[in-house]
Amino acid sequence: MGMAGPWAIPMTDNALDLLRLTQWLSPAFPLGSFAYSHGLESFISAGEIGDAATFETWLVAILERGAGWNDGLLLSLTHRQAENDGHLAALAAALASSRERWEESLSQGSAFARTTNALLETDLPPLALPVAVGIQARQLRLETATVIALYLQSSASNLVSVATRAVPLGQTEAQAVLERMSPKIVKLAEHLATADAEAFAAATPRADWRAMVHETAEPRLFRS
Numbered sequence: 371m372g373m374a375g376p377w378a379i380p381m382t383d384n385a386l387d388l389l390r391l392t393q394w395l396s397p398a399f400p401l402g403s404f405a406y407s408h409g410l411e412s413f414i415s416a417g418e419i420g421d422a423a424t425f426e427t428w429l430v431a432i433l434e435r436g437a438g439w440n441d442g443l444l445l446s447l448t449h450r451q452a453e454n455d456g457h458l459a460a461l462a463a464a465l466a467s468s469r470e471r472w473e474e475s476l477s478q479g480s481a482f483a484r485t486t487n488a489l490l491e492t493d494l495p496p497l498a499l500p501v502a503v504g505i506q507a508r509q510l511r512l513e514t515a516t517v518i519a520l521y522l523q524s525s526a527s528n529l530v531s532v533a534t535r536a537v538p539l540g541q542t543e544a545q546a547v548l549e550r551m552s553p554k555i556v557k558l559a560e561h562l563a564t565a566d567a568e569a570f571a572a573a574t575p576r577a578d579w580r581a582m583v584h585e586t587a588e589p590r591l592f593r594s
Contacts, residue, residue, distance in 0.1 A: 387510035391517065394503070395524035397531070400485055401478040401499075403524075407532045407592035408432065408474065409581030414536050415590075416580070425533045426547045428577065429526060433554060436574035438525060440465050441475075441500040442518050442562045443569055448504025449514045453567055455505060462498035465570065467578035470585050470594040475499050482506075519559035526551050536591065 393399060410428070413419040419428055432438050444462055447453045466472035480496035486506045487494055494505060500521065507517045526548060534544040562569075572578075584594060 384511050387512050388516070391507060391510055391512060391520055394482070394486065394506070395520055397528070399482070401481045403478060403528045404531065405592060406474045406478070406528070406594045407536070407584075408437065408471070408529060408594055409468075409577055409584050410529060410532055411536060411590060411592045411594075412580040412584040412587060413577075414533075415587065419533075420537060422539055422543045422547055425537060425539065426550065429529055429547065429551065430554065431574050432529070432577060433522060433526065433551065433558065436572055436577055437467070437471065438522055439558070439562075440570055440572060441525070442522055442558060443565055443567075444498070445500040445504045445507075445518055445521055446514055446562045446565060447567060448501050449507055449517055451508070455501065458504075459497050459501050461570075462501055465572070467572070468581045468585065471578075471581055472498075474594045479503075513563070515559045515563035518562050519555055522555045522558060523552075526555065532592065 397403065410419065410425075413428060419425050444458055444465075448455060448458050462475065463472060466475060475498040476496065479499035479502040482499060482502045483494040483496055483506075486492065486502075490506065490509060492506070494502060497505070503517070503521055510517075530544050530548045533539050533547075534541060539547075581594065584590065584592075
């Protein structure tokens with residue numbers, strides 16, 4: 371009679387749902403995230419971001435005071451059904467700081483909706499990415515804070531990938547930046563998981579301006 375090992379312990383439903391969400395937010399999921407730099411390319415071209423330190427400063431600002439904060443709050447309110455979905459979809463468009471920023475969110479959200487519709491047999495229309503993720507994630511047995519944390523981790527990971535290629539940063543150096551984001555992301559997710567609509571705010575005017583400058587920049591590698 372063979373001995374049972376840890377592999378013999380059945381997975382819980384929550385663990386399976388965690389894997390599903392990880393799949394939805396992974397680079398392998400067909401969102402086209404690799405094509406967007408969130409205005410980072412404009413900073414790099416201007417020589418304002420050229421090493422890990424300057425990139426990390428920019429990334430922290432985006433997460434804590436920019437689109438990371440507002441997208442996380444949109445996701446939280448959607449997932450908790452704390453506000454009407456249509457209202458949040460319209461608010462997502464209003465909060466976009468530039469044309470490219472809106473196209474970035476809507477394009478990825480539309481791709482997310484198409485693929486998850488096929489997987490879940492739903493009919494979610496094209497929506498901004500955080501709203502689309504929030505709606506579909508209601509089908510998963512996961513806490514709101516967990517959904518937000520994985521969403522922000524995915525967003526930060528994509529920007530780290532951009533910096534790795536475009537600054538360029540070394541692989542280890544880039545991953546060290548992402549590692550230092552983890553406690554900040556957890557703290558943000560815990561706060562946003564219970565926040566209300568009064569918490570919407572942004573204080574990244576230079577990042578917003580650089581995103582607008584990118585719209586007419588030539589040549590450029592990224593769509594934002």
